[in-house]
Amino acid sequence: MRSVVNSFATSIALSLVVAVGSASAGEIPGIRPLVPTLQERDLELTFSNDFLGRGGSVDDFRTQQIILSGKIASRWRANLDYSMLTFSGEPEAGRLDQISLSVGYELVNSRTDTRVDSITVGTGLRSVGQFAGERIQNGFHRIIGSDIEALPYTGSSDNDLTAWIDVGRYRAVRSPADVGFMGAWQKGYWLQASTLTTTAGQWDSSAAVLGVLSKPGNDIWLGIRSDWRTGYDDTVLRETARAEKDIAIVLGVRFGPLILETTQQLDNDASYGQLRLVSSAESRHRRRTDAKRVRGGFTFGILMPDVQMRLAGRIPVRMLTSETSRWHGSVVVGLEYGEPQYKTDTSLFVRSRQVDAGIEFERPLSGDDWLSAYCAAGLGWRDEKLLSTGEAGSETSTAVGRAALTVGAGFRFDAAGSTQDWRLRIQLGLVGRRPLSDANVDLNGRSLTIQRSALDLELGVAVDF
Numbered sequence: 416m417r418s419v420v421n422s423f424a425t426s427i428a429l430s431l432v433v434a435v436g437s438a439s440a441g442e443i444p445g446i447r448p449l450v451p452t453l454q455e456r457d458l459e460l461t462f463s464n465d466f467l468g469r470g471g472s473v474d475d476f477r478t479q480q481i482i483l484s485g486k487i488a489s490r491w492r493a494n495l496d497y498s499m500l501t502f503s504g505e506p507e508a509g510r511l512d513q514i515s516l517s518v519g520y521e522l523v524n525s526r527t528d529t530r531v532d533s534i535t536v537g538t539g540l541r542s543v544g545q546f547a548g549e550r551i552q553n554g555f556h557r558i559i560g561s562d563i564e565a566l567p568y569t570g571s572s573d574n575d576l577t578a579w580i581d582v583g584r585y586r587a588v589r590s591p592a593d594v595g596f597m598g599a600w601q602k603g604y605w606l607q608a609s610t611l612t613t614t615a616g617q618w619d620s621s622a623a624v625l626g627v628l629s630k631p632g633n634d635i636w637l638g639i640r641s642d643w644r645t646g647y648d649d650t651v652l653r654e655t656a657r658a659e660k661d662i663a664i665v666l667g668v669r670f671g672p673l674i675l676e677t678t679q680q681l682d683n684d685a686s687y688g689q690l691r692l693v694s695s696a697e698s699r700h701r702r703r704t705d706a707k708r709v710r711g712g713f714t715f716g717i718l719m720p721d722v723q724m725r726l727a728g729r730i731p732v733r734m735l736t737s738e739t740s741r742w743h744g745s746v747v748v749g750l751e752y753g754e755p756q757y758k759t760d761t762s763l764f765v766r767s768r769q770v771d772a773g774i775e776f777e778r779p780l781s782g783d784d785w786l787s788a789y790c791a792a793g794l795g796w797r798d799e800k801l802l803s804t805g806e807a808g809s810e811t812s813t814a815v816g817r818a819a820l821t822v823g824a825g826f827r828f829d830a831a832g833s834t835q836d837w838r839l840r841i842q843l844g845l846v847g848r849r850p851l852s853d854a855n856v857d858l859n860g861r862s863l864t865i866q867r868s869a870l871d872l873e874l875g876v877a878v879d880f
Contacts, residue, residue: 441463441477441480441498441659441687441689442461442463442480442482442496442621442689443579443609443611443619443620443621443642444480444496444498444513444515444541444619445494445496445515445516445517445537445539445541445577445579445611446494446517446537446579446581446609446611447459447482447484447492447494447519447535447581448461448463448482448484448689448691449583449607449609449621449623449640450667450669450674450691450693451583451585451605451607451623451625451627451634451636451667452627452629452634452669452674453526453528453531453585453629453634454634454669454693454695455526455695456484456485456693456694456695457485457486457694457695457785457828458483458484458485458486458693458694458828458841459482459483459484459485459691459692459693459694460481460482460483460691460692460841460843460874461480461481461482461483461484461689461690461691462479462480462481462689462690462691463477463479463480463481463482463687463688463689464479464480464687464688464689464690475501475502475503475504475654475658476500476501476502476654476655476658476659477498477499477500477655477658477659477687478499478500478501478552478564479498479499479548479551479552479555480496480497480498480499481496481497481498481874482494482495482496482497483495483843487518490520490521490524491518491519491520491521492518492519492520492521492535492537493516493517493518493519494515494516494517494518494519494537494539495514495515495516496513496514496515496516497512497513497514497546498512498513498514498515499512499513499548499551499552500512500513500543500548500651500652500655501552501564501566501651502566502650502651502654502655503564503566504654507569507650508566508567509566509567509568509569509650509651510548510549510564510566510567510568510569510651511543511544511545511548511568511569511571511649511651511652512543512544512545512546512547512548513541513542513543514541514542514546515539515540515541515542515577516539516540517537517538517539517540517577517579518537518538518539519535519536519537519579519581520535520536520537521533521534521535522534522535522536528587528601529586529587529590529601529603530585530586530587531583531584531585531605532583532584532585533581533582533583533584534580534581534582534583535580535581535582536578536579536580536581537578537579537580537581538576538577538578538579539576539577539579540574540575540576540577541574541575541576541577541613542573542574542575543571543572543573543649543652544568544571544572544573545568545572547719547720549564549566549568549756549759549761550720550721550722550755550756550759551719551720551722552564553756553761553764554719554720554721554722554723554753554754554755554756554764555722557722557753557754557755557756557764558722558724558753558754563761563762563804564761565761565762569649569650569651571649571651571652573615575613575614575615575617576613576614577611577612577613577614578611578612579609579610579611579612580609580610581607581608581609582607582608582609583605583606583607584605584606584607585603585604585605585606585627586603586604587601587602587603588602588603588604589601589602589603591630599630600628600629600630600635601628601629601630602626602627602628603626603627603629604624604625604626604627605623605624605625605626605627605636605638606623606624606625607621607622607623607625608620608621608622608623609621609622613646615646616646617644617645617646617647618643618644618645618646619642619643619644619656620642620643620644621640621641621642621643622640622641623638623639623640623641623665624638624639625637625638625639625640625665626638632669632670632671633668633669633670633671634667634668634669635667635668635669636665636666636667636668637664637665637666637667638664638665639662639663639664639665640662640663640664640665640678641661641662641663642659642660642661642663643660644656644657644659644660645660657683658683659683660683661680661681661682661683662680662681662682663678663679663680663681663686664678664679664681665677665678665679666679669693671830672692672693672694672830672839672841673690673691673692673693674689674690674691674692674693675688675689675690675691676688676689676691677689692830692841692876693830694785694828694829694830694840694841709731709743709879709880710731710880711728711729711730711731711879711880712728712729712745712877712878712879712880713726713727713728713729713877713878714726714727714729714842714875714876714877714878715875715876716842716844716846716873716874716875716876717873717874717875718751718753718846718871718872718873719871719872719874720755720871720872721753721755721869721871722753722755723751723752723753723755723767723871724751724752724753725749725750725751725846725873725875726749726750726751727747727748727749727750728747728748728749729745729746729747729775730745730746731743731744731745732744732745732746734774735776736776741778741779742776742777742778743776743777743778744774744775744776744777745774745775745776745777746772746773746774746775747772747773747774747775747791747793748770748771748772749769749770749771749772749773749793749795749821750769750770751767751768751769751770751771751797752767752768752769753767754766754767754802755767757801757863762803762804762805763801763802763803763804763858763863764801764802764804765799765800765801765802765865766799766800766801766802766811767797767798767799768797768798768799769795769796769797769798769819769821769848770795770796771793771794771795771796771819771821772793772794772795773791773792773793773794773795773821774791774792774793775789775790775791775823776789776790776791777789777827780826784829785828785829786826786827786828786829787826787827787840788824788825788826788827789823789824789825789826789827789844790822790823790824791821791822791823791824792820792821792822792823793820793821793822794818794819794820794821795818795819795821796816796817796818796819797816797817797818797819797848797850797866798814798815798816799814799815799816799817799854799865799866800812800813800814800815800856800865801856801858801863801865803858803859810858810859811858812856812857812858812863812865813856815854815856815865815866817850817851817852817854817866818850818851819848819849819850819851819866820848820849820851821846821847821848822846822847822848823844823845823846823847823873824844824845825842825843825844825845825873826842826843826844827840827841827842827843827877828840828841828843830876836880837878837879837880838878838879839876839877839878840876840877840878840879841876841877842873842874842875842876842877843873843874844872844873845870845871845872845873846870846871846873847868847869847870847871848868848869849868850866850867850868852866853865853866853867854866
C-alpha cells in the first residue's frame with residue numbers, strides 16, 4: 416500500500432511541475448471549470464496548461480491558468496482565477512496578467528445517481544495588469560529547462576465587473592449491468608453552457624456536449640466543446656481571445672481526487688490540458704486515517720512568485736500538547752530547490768537550495784476533519800548564487816550560504832480517495848523565510864543583493880500514512 420501511495424503522490428508532484436510550464440488556452444476566467452462528474456466538488460484546485468495539449472507546440476496566449484474554486488455556504492460558491500497572457504507575434508509582442516474573483520449562487524443544484532440539473536448565476540471582478548506573471552513563468556521555465564520569455568508588459572490596467580451564468584444537465588441513459596468490463600459503468604450524457612460579460616463590453620461563452628462513463632470514484636468523458644470570445648481591445652487580450660475561439664475535442668478522466676483532461680482544438684493551435692485536485696462531500700463521509708494514529712507523511716508544494724519546489728517529511732510527536740488536545744504536533748524536515756527570477760531582470764536568476772528542520776502543529780477546524788489549519792516554524796541552511804543568461808553566454812556568482820528562519824501556515828482539505836490506511840489532502844498556505852543576514856555578490860560588473868527575505872504562496876498536496 417505504501418509503495419502505491421508513494422507512486423501516486425509522485426505522479427501528482429511531477430504533474431504539478433510540468434503543468435506550469437507553457438500553456439496556450441484555458442477556461443473562462445471567473446467561472447468554475449467544466450467538469451462532467453457526478454461528484455460534488457466542495458473544493459478544487461486546477462492547473463491549466465498545454466502539458467496535456469500538444470506538448471508545448473505553442474507558448475503563447477493564456478500561457479498558464481491556476482483556478483481555486485470552492486463552496487463558501489450551502490448554495491454559494493467562490494472562484495479565484497489567475498492567468499498569465501503572452502503574445503510573441505507581430506506587430507506588438509507583450510504580456511499581461513489577469514486576476515478574476517467571483518461569487519456564484521446555485522439557483523438549482525439537483526443531484527442523484529442518474530441525473531444532475533444545475534443553474535448557477537454570479538458576479539465578480541476581473542483585473543488585468545502586472546501581477547508577477549513574468550517572474551512566475553520564467554521561474555517555472557528554469558525548473559523544467561524551457562526558454563525564458565522576455566516580453567514587455569503592455570501597460571494596460573483595467574478593473575471590470577462581471578456577470579455570468581452556468582448551466583449543466585446530466586442524464587444516465589443506461590445503468591450498470593454485471594456483464595463484462597464496460598457493464599460496470601453507467602452511461603450518460605452531459606450538456607454544459609456558460610456565458611460571462613464584463614462592464615468593458617467583453618463577452619466570453621462556452622458550450623459542451625459530452626458522453627460520460629461513471630462508476631464510484633471514476634469518470635471518463637469524451638465530446639465536443641465550442642468557445643466564443645469577443646470585445647477585447649488590447650493586443651494581448653485580443654490575440655488570446657482569437658486563439659481560444661474555436662471548436663475542440665475534449666477527453667477527460669477522474670481517478671478519485673485526481674482529474675486529467677485534454678482539450679484539442681480543431682482549427683487553432685491553442686490546445687491545452689488540465690490537472691485538477693478535488694475535495695468533495697464524498698471525502699467527508701468515507702473512513703480515513705485517525706490523526707492520532709498517523710505514523711508519518713509528506714507534503715509537496717510549489718512556491719510562487721519566487722518559484723521553488725518544496726518537499727517536507729513529517730513524523731508525528733507529542734510536544735507541548737496533551738493526548739486529549741485537538742492540536743497535533745510533527746517534526747518536519749524540508750527541502751527547497753529552484754531558480755527564481757531576480758526581481759524584474761529576465762537575464763538573472765537565483766539558484767537556491769535549502770534544507771531545514773522544525774516543528775509543525777495542526778488542528779482540525781471541522782468535526783469530520785475535512786478542513787484543518789496548520790502552522791510551522793524551523794531553522795535551516797540556505798545556499799544561493801546568481802546566474803546570468805543571454806546571448807553573451809552564462810555567468811555565475813560565488814555561492815553564499817546563510818542560516819535562515821522558515822515559517823509556514825495554511826489549510827489542508829481532505830481529498831476524495833482517502834482511505835483508512837492513507838489520506839491525501841490539498842494544501843494551500845504561505846511560506847516565509849528570513850536569512851539571518853543578506854549578502855552582496857559581484858556578477859558582470861554589478862553588485863547585487865541575495866539572501867533576501869521573502870513570503871511565497873504554496874500550492875500542493877499532503878499525504879498521511
